[in-house]
Amino acid sequence: MFLIDAFNWTHLLQPQFYIDNGGLWLVLFIVFAETGLFAGFFLPGDSLLFVSGIFSSQLAASFYDTQSDFLNLAMIIALTSVAGILGNTVGYWFGRKIGPSMFTWKDRFLFKQRYLYQAKEFYEKHGGGAIVFARFLPVVRTFAPIVAGIVNMNKKKFGFYNIVGCIAWTTSMLGGGHYLQRFFLDKFNYDLKDHLEVIVLGIVLVTTAPVLFKMFFSKKKDPSQPTNPS
Numbered sequence: 001m002f003l004i005d006a007f008n009w010t011h012l013l014q015p016q017f018y019i020d021n022g023g024l025w026l027v028l029f030i031v032f033a034e035t036g037l038f039a040g041f042f043l044p045g046d047s048l049l050f051v052s053g054i055f056s057s058q059l060a061a062s063f064y065d066t067q068s069d070f071l072n073l074a075m076i077i078a079l080t081s082v083a084g085i086l087g088n089t090v091g092y093w094f095g096r097k098i099g100p101s102m103f104t105w106k107d108r109f110l111f112k113q114r115y116l117y118q119a120k121e122f123y124e125k126h127g128g129g130a131i132v133f134a135r136f137l138p139v140v141r142t143f144a145p146i147v148a149g150i151v152n153m154n155k156k157k158f159g160f161y162n163i164v165g166c167i168a169w170t171t172s173m174l175g176g177g178h179y180l181q182r183f184f185l186d187k188f189n190y191d192l193k194d195h196l197e198v199i200v201l202g203i204v205l206v207t208t209a210p211v212l213f214k215m216f217f218s219k220k221k222d223p224s225q226p227t228n229p230s
Contacts, residue, residue, distance in 0.1 A: 015044050015051040016196055023062030024076065027052055028083040034142060035135075035166075036087030036094075038102075038111060041142040046173055047203045052076065053177025054192050073178050077170050084166040088131070088145040092158055095149020102146070119143030120150075128157055132165035138207055 018026045030048055033040035052059055053073070060072035063079075107113055119140050122130055134144035148158050177192075184190040192199060 015048040015200060016055075018044075018048060019052060019055050019059060024059045024079065025063070027059065028079055031080050031083040031170075032087040032090075034087070035084045036089070036091035036142070036145060038091075038094075038115075038142055038146060041115065041139050044200075045138060045141060046136070046207045047200045049080065049170060049173035050177040050203055051196060051200065052080075053174040053179075054181045054196075056174070056178050069178075069182075073174065077167075077174050080170045080174065081166050084135075084170060085162055088162045088166065089159075091142070091145030092149040092153075092162075095146035096152065097149075099146055099150035102150075115139055115143055116147070119147045124151075128153070128161045131158065131161035132168065135165040135169035136207065138204075 018030055022029075027048060030040075030043050031045070034043040034045045034048075053076075056073050056076055057065075057069065059076055060066065064075070066072050066075060102111075102116060103113075105111060105113070119134070119142075122134065122137075122140050122144065126133055130144055131148060134140045145158075145162070181192045184192055
């Protein structure tokens with residue numbers, strides 16, 4: 001258990017910190033912020049949902065315990081899906097309103113031009129499907145809806161991919177954590193809660209690998225040059 005009076009900034013990168021100190025309400029806010037507010041790109045997304053699946057009973061108890069593991073999980077999936085859909089919607093409208101000017105912003109502590117260009121290139125390469133794919137990619141997940149707004153993606157098209165992508169993301173991550181925890185407990189008496197550090201590190205490595213590969217091994221080009229859609 002984490003204690004607020006022993007807070008360290010590294011706790012912000014640890015999913016269990018949010019679960020222990022804010023319950024489901026804080027998890028919902030983090031999902032909202034990480035998927036729609038550009039300042040939330042550093043927050044845990046995939047790892048938070050996966051660990052939330054492991055602690056689904058604890059999270060349900062902090063909100064409304066249905067007395068059923070399946071219904072508790074379904075409730076958490078539904079609520080986090082709504083939070084993620086709303087987050088992307090806010091990012092989309094933010095992009096439509098002031099997004100174009102972001103390409104002239106200077107780098108700040110919570111904003112880097114390269115993140116915006118990476119998301120723009122990813123979106124132009126994959127089209128509407130980028131909204132779905134981006135859900136599973138840190139950093140890109142935060143900027144993709146903003147870029148969709150900047151390029152004036154059709155609202156109905158964005159809404160469709162937004163809903164599909166968010167449900168796929170929350171269901172796979174929360175369901176994966178929940179059922180893997182049950183599987184290892186039932187088959188091997190192995191509690192994943194005792195090995196969260198390794199699990200989180202593994203998720204971070206897997207989900208950031210495509211982004212890191214793109215950053216360090218792809219051909220570099222001037223970000224000021226326009227990218228032609230494939």
